[in-house]
Amino acid sequence: MSVQNFLEDNRLIEDIFHELKSIVASILSSVELIALYDGKQVEGRITRQTEAIKSQVIELDFQLQNVRIVQYMLNKRFAFNRKQTSLHLFLNQLIRDEPYDKVLQPVTELPAVKKVIDAYIDEFVIRQLVLNLYFWMNRHSTSHQLPKLLFSFEESYFEIRGNFYANYFRDTDNELLNQPVCYLMSYMAALHEGSFDLVMEPGKNVNVVVRIPYKAGGLR
Numbered sequence: 001m002s003v004q005n006f007l008e009d010n011r012l013i014e015d016i017f018h019e020l021k022s023i024v025a026s027i028l029s030s031v032e033l034i035a036l037y038d039g040k041q042v043e044g045r046i047t048r049q050t051e052a053i054k055s056q057v058i059e060l061d062f063q064l065q066n067v068r069i070v071q072y073m074l075n076k077r078f079a080f081n082r083k084q085t086s087l088h089l090f091l092n093q094l095i096r097d098e099p100y101d102k103v104l105q106p107v108t109e110l111p112a113v114k115k116v117i118d119a120y121i122d123e124f125v126i127r128q129l130v131l132n133l134y135f136w137m138n139r140h141s142t143s144h145q146l147p148k149l150l151f152s153f154e155e156s157y158f159e160i161r162g163n164f165y166a167n168y169f170r171d172t173d174n175e176l177l178n179q180p181v182c183y184l185m186s187y188m189a190a191l192h193e194g195s196f197d198l199v200m201e202p203g204k205n206v207n208v209v210v211r212i213p214y215k216a217g218g219l220r
Helices: 011-037 045-074 087-096 101-107 123-140 180-191
Strands: 083-086 118-121 148-153 157-165 195-201 205-213
Touching: 011 045, 011 180, 045 101, 045 123, 083 087, 087 101, 087 118, 087 123, 087 148, 101 123, 101 148, 118 123, 118 205, 123 148, 123 157, 123 180, 123 205, 180 195, 180 205
Parallel strands: none
Antiparallel strands: 083 118, 148 157, 157 205, 195 205
């Protein structure tokens, strides 16, 4: 996917703003339902609504980080800070640390490794790339099937593979694939001289493959 001039397209800001409004609306709706259920015999419903609020707050935290990184990019003040990182340890911590552990652990496969694998990455950018991929896939997945995230470690690059069954797709305009967040993820991969490929297969099955070289100049 091309990342050229994607920041000049205000659809990215509009999409993030729309997601923030939707999250706030969902939180308010859950709070109103909790107030309605209070004191009534509605076993389990208050618990379900509080869990829904927790989930929405987790996504709100993630989207606020998106706002920050996009604002820095638009203001030309984004400091890309690559450093040598113990990759498996970093990814394992991302998957297991709060608040994202409850959403990432059930959908992620991170294979064990026998040796230390270092990568020259900006940890914040890779973190946002992984979270953007998860939340985007989850938003567009069918309700009965969770998306999947699979990490693998090749000779010169590590791979993030996402897979989900889309809840909608129009072949005529590639609506699902031509969303600004896809260009944001592609941009984050390109900052690391990596690649971002997105393929729609028959049956609304969507595959995303992100490849990030361990070292600068390692992927062509």
